[in-house]
Amino acid sequence: METLFWCFLIGGALFTIVTVFIGDVLGDWFKPIVVAGAGTAFGGAGILLLKYTALGNGAVFAISLLIAVAAALLVLFGFVFPAANSEVSMGFSMQELEGKIGEVTIPVPETGYGEVMIKLGAANTIHTASSFDGMPLSAGTRIVVVKVSDGVVRVSDLEM
Template sequence: METLFWSCLAGGILFAVVSVVLGDLVSHALDGLLDFLSVDFLKPMVIASAVTVFGGAGVLLERYTGWGGLPVILLSAAAAVIISALVYWFYVRPMDNSENSTAYSIRELSGRIGEVTIPIPETGFGEVMIKLGAGNTVHIASSFDRHLLAAGTRVVVVDVLDGVLRVAKLDERRGDVV
């Protein structure tokens, strides 16, 4: 019985190491080959944690208690189910629901400070660059107050109308709109 527990523990640890080191390579190589196994809660992380905990709990219970085979197997299985459920609910599920995106809505630009890159005439259009995250974005802009805004002028986005940023000059001394 101890061999089974040690094998599960070693297999789980090996799976963790291989998935960290070679996870992307293996997933690209298999390219959906095992998708039929993708029941929501049967994720590889959950299965690997269950197998690892079963093995580790079995080794500990067998070594440090005087219990026989069946109670050790049942308690190890219970520990595996509990820990894998915790892994699923507190790690796997939140990660599935998380999104890593650099997308933004143009409506989110209201109130942002930018710099005029192409001069904005009183009644026409120019261009404004706004820093977003780690990069910059450039948008068509018009003057909110119908004033000429030269290139290099710092502006604030007052609102967005039909995909065009309506901007006003920013007073550098006070930090507000002129």
């Protein structure tokens, strides 16, 4: 019986290492971390119960199985499901920049291009900019995005 538990303990650890590399390939229907955690918990609990209790093989097997199910549920509800819902995307549409406030980082001439930094969420984004009113904007000037066209933000001085 001890050999069975050692096999589950070692097998679960190896399975965990392998699934780190191929876990995404297996898809959403199979959560390898839950299976590996349950197998490892089953093996570890069985070894400890055999060594440190006077329970018979059947009782050790049943208790180890219950511990494995509890570990699987803990991993599933404590880690897998919350992690699946925690994805954050920094993607945005250029059209969302209209009305945003930023700062000139590279001066924007009357008829050319410069660069502005606009805060989006927790990040700052840098964009090519041109003057909407035909007025030059120096570095450090606070601006507002008036229009976006062809990937260029058309900006105006915010304090004017």
